[in-house]
Amino acid sequence: MVALEHDELLLLASRLESEHGVRIRTIAGDVTRPEVLDRLAAATEGLEVGLLVHNAALASRTPFLDTPLATHLAAVRLNVTVPLRLIDRVVPAMARRGRGGVILLGSLAGLHGTPLLATYSATKAFTVTLAEALWDEWRPSGVDVTALIPGPTDTPGYRAAAPRRTRLTPRPMLPEPVVAAALTAIGTRPWTIAGGTNRFTGFLLARVLPRRVAVRLTGRAMRAMFG
Numbered sequence: 001m002v003a004l005e006h007d008e009l010l011l012l013a014s015r016l017e018s019e020h021g022v023r024i025r026t027i028a029g030d031v032t033r034p035e036v037l038d039r040l041a042a043a044t045e046g047l048e049v050g051l052l053v054h055n056a057a058l059a060s061r062t063p064f065l066d067t068p069l070a071t072h073l074a075a076v077r078l079n080v081t082v083p084l085r086l087i088d089r090v091v092p093a094m095a096r097r098g099r100g101g102v103i104l105l106g107s108l109a110g111l112h113g114t115p116l117l118a119t120y121s122a123t124k125a126f127t128v129t130l131a132e133a134l135w136d137e138w139r140p141s142g143v144d145v146t147a148l149i150p151g152p153t154d155t156p157g158y159r160a161a162a163p164r165r166t167r168l169t170p171r172p173m174l175p176e177p178v179v180a181a182a183l184t185a186i187g188t189r190p191w192t193i194a195g196g197t198n199r200f201t202g203f204l205l206a207r208v209l210p211r212r213v214a215v216r217l218t219g220r221a222m223r224a225m226f227g
Contacts (some may be wrong), residue, residue, distance in 0.1 A: 002027045032077045052090045053103045054083045059120035061226045072119045079123035098142040106147040111206040115219035135190035147191035148182035151198035163225040
């Protein structure tokens with residue numbers, strides 16, 4: 001397990017080890033930094049990694065031109081470059097063994113352009129497209145891949161963003177059913193949307209409404225939530 005928050009990481013690892021009788025290796029650090037990826041490679045040396053989950057993301061909820069270029073580039077590094085690096089390190093061994101799985105973190109924002117989340121939504125469109133392509137490409141090798149597309153989820157990051165509740169935004173889901181949706185989908189479909197309300201919203205915005213209408217409605221919702 002790799003995360004930025006050292007104390008929270010150790011606390012979670014200790015709880016999981018106690019509850020499930022597993023051994024957890026932890027790395028605290030910024031996974032966009034090459035030395036952290038090197039530490040990850042060393043920590044998994046000699047282990048059969050059966051499932052890779054990339055659950056990190058960076059989003060800036062501010063107008064594009066008011067956001068520093070460095071923030072846009074940091075989102076691309078974490079949301080796009082890091083998954084590619086992790087896949088390159090882990091999946092070749094899975095393919096040689098003929099089994100394994102990869103779960104990538106998408107977003108409802110990636111189904112179309114999302115105002116105030118322009119760079120983030122673009123990176124999540126990349127994630128879903130990548131998962132779709134690899135889902136078919138890797139099928140003969142026995143390696144499964146799926147993109148999990150959550151809506152608002154009750155995580156520390158979501159709460160820190162302090163979005164305003166509006167009639168246009170669904171109630172945040174608890175993390176557990178979101179995780180369950182990913183584990184249910186892997187091996188059966190290239191991506192999945194967690195939660196019935198989110199599935200309806202995704203179908204409406206991505207399949208029913210004209211794309212420009214979907215973008216405008218989403219922009220209205222984002223401005224209501226974040227100003």
